[in-house]
Amino acid sequence: MPHRLLTLALPCALALAACERQPEPPPPAPAASSSAPVLTRQSIDSAGFEAAPASGSQARSAGLARAQVLLDRARFSPGVVDGLGGENTRQAILAFQEANELNATGELDQATFDRLVSGDGQPALTDHTLTAEDLAGPFVDAIPEDMEGKAELETLAYTSPQEALAERFHMDQDFLTELNPNARFVAGETITVAAVSPQELPEAVARIEIDKADKSLRAFAENGDLLAYYPASIGSAEMPSLSGEMTVRAVAPHPNYTYDPSRLTNAEGDETLIIQPGPNNPVGAVWIDLSKDTYGIHGTPEPSEIGKTFSSGCVRLTNWNARQLANSVEPGVEVVFL
Template sequence: MRLRPHHLALLLTVALPLAACGANDPSEGTKAGGNAPVASAQVRAAPGLFTHDQIEQAMPSAQPASASTTPAPASPNGQPAATPPDPAMIRLQVLLDRSSFSPGVIDGLHGENVRQAIAAYREAKALGTGDAVDAALIQSLATADAQPVMTEYVLTPADVGGPFSPSPAGEDLSVQAAQGTNFSTARERIAERFHMSEDLLQALNPSVDFARAGVAILIPALIDRPLPQVARIEVDKAEKAVKAYDAAGTLIAFYPATIGSGDNLSPSGNLTVVGVAPEPDYLYDPSRLTFGKGERVIVPAGPNNPVGSVWIDLSRDTYGIHGTPDPSKIGKTASHGCVRLTNWDAEQLAAAVKPGVPVRFV
């Protein structure tokens, strides 16, 4: 999205916490969201598509992540059925997420975002080039992080109690400005909190009513591990990725990204970070833009705001790196010139940058 958030100048000096969208503080500084222990009096959901142990023990296939393992079966109407999640891919995606080499949304599916994250991790860890899921990759990920990849979490009243807003519909931002930018359902909120798709969340917990507190669900065991200080950022438009480096030139984070389009190109060359705006309002001003139509409007802050939960302002007017209301589309669609990440990836990056950090578009 190519537009500076409203009141940005008032926010640039605010220190951005890792969970800028207002998630609960991590429990003991380890699992994101403060996972509650499961007591015997709490309701346990019926088993889902995979059990905890099936995911923990699954071994990814020793082939390029871009390769398809099995053809999608045909549905009764003769059309290809949706590819089912792979427990080994869930495990791999969680490990990549915890390493800061983000696969984007954890959905248990092979895809381009996962392939690129694997290739970036292999290069950074001197495991060779390419995207092969081999023994060296698995050993490196497992050695770096031996904790379980799945855990149980008990839904709290705060998880299920709202407030909620209608799903954004169409391009009329005045409607969203009036209706709000909160999550549309408790299931959407919980899925984003644990970096996963709503489909996978439901498949792992098929009997759960996500509007009900006190139910134990199976979710990724995320780890709140902040980045070291970022010394420079590279935005790779061809690869649709954002890469963060430390002062020694080491690649410390990789994020899939949505970057520009044919009609609304992203910048080229060198810019710098100007500042960070957590939970920004979004100002749509058609007089300053080359896209869209309608009246000037301010869309309030919220996770489903057009620029998501955080904005990293860049030194070219109206351009930034920011979050998104639809994490499942990252790397799969175009933006209006800016650089869009999942909210959680944008928050992690924003917490590790300072004004003056160089940002190179290649």
């Protein structure tokens, strides 16, 4: 049976300013090809091995989309399922290859694809029938860019049912829309989504290793078995992440965020602000507090940027990976920075 977490309450205003996102300028995206095929449920579920798209390609690959879902279910998270790949998918493939004694290149090859499929013969996509709860919100029209604007909101909720559903099923929002081109997103309607891993790991986490060079987090069981691999944003040159050993102190679902400009190198203004909870909060949907004040493992409002941006010392995961980890840890779990 999955391990159940006993959550400890944290003070209302968490001092989390050390975790403000530090952007790394992305390269300009190439124009999408008008001849790129539109992926369908049938093309993905029946896909065989395909070479990964060229770096920077905007053409989705059915075979890669299937492989991403299978990696997610094997708990080697590629981050966002989008059929495009990228560094997070490459790192997940590399970790899977190493764990399965395959040729460890980080590239999706026939042997790796075959191992993924042989270990999990279930379809990559599934049906989800929309409920009134899926569509009830609360939703906000938009998330302000500046901290003062964020502080004025009563909740940092999702901006639409589509954003909420994409995150629930670990998907890029555009990919969700592409798979459901005629969807109206109304109650009772059935849509196609990725059939991803559950919200809990199969065993309790006894040890967490954070690899700063690899930009990853690994969770281990008591017997040393690898339970999960997640891509992560970890520290920056100006504010490097922690080193050495510490422990989990507490877990806080739906945390608020204290924006303290005195702790930041690229601060906006000089006023301390409280940002209310919500999945689009700067620290996302969950906070795993570490035994060094103001540092933790947490979610993000921008899952596609994991591994592509820096943090101010904390460890940032996608909201779904942070939730999965938080649901399987307790205070006292060892955390080691490598």
